[in-house]
Amino acid sequence: MKLTKISMVIVLAALAMQSAAAQETHSHQHKSEEAASDEMTTATIRKLDIEYGKITLKHQTIKNLGMPPMTMVFQIEDKTMLEGLAEGDSVRFKVEKKGTALVITTIEKMQHSGH
Numbered sequence: 001m002k003l004t005k006i007s008m009v010i011v012l013a014a015l016a017m018q019s020a021a022a023q024e025t026h027s028h029q030h031k032s033e034e035a036a037s038d039e040m041t042t043a044t045i046r047k048l049d050i051e052y053g054k055i056t057l058k059h060q061t062i063k064n065l066g067m068p069p070m071t072m073v074f075q076i077e078d079k080t081m082l083e084g085l086a087e088g089d090s091v092r093f094k095v096e097k098k099g100t101a102l103v104i105t106t107i108e109k110m111q112h113s114g115h
């Protein structure tokens with residue numbers, strides 16, 4: 001009688017451990033897809049309008065907007081972002097749709113690859 005009780009306790013303890021182990025095997029969810037909308041687009045500066053915070057770019061495909069390559073005018077989030085840039089420069093930029101305007105939130109000059 002005493003032995004039966006002890007073995008019952010052991011069985012219950014084993015079951016408890018099993019369910020604890022099962023809870024630990026939850027699935028991890030990685031968010032690797034979010035990186036896609038964060039990609040930079042390359043472009044060439046056609047025209048700079050620092051006073052009005054506008055820039056004309058000949059840009060490559062903008063993936064997060066689904067926009068094909070073209071030359072067009074963008075607004076700049078902050079005029080100081082245009083400092084150090086010149087017409088003819090190759091740049092990388094990020095653009096977001098804010099209301100009806102397309103606003104560049106990041107722009108940086110690309111390093112010359114020596115040609």
Ligand SMILES: [Cu+2]
Pocket residue numbers: 059067068069070071072
């Ligand atoms: Cu465009």
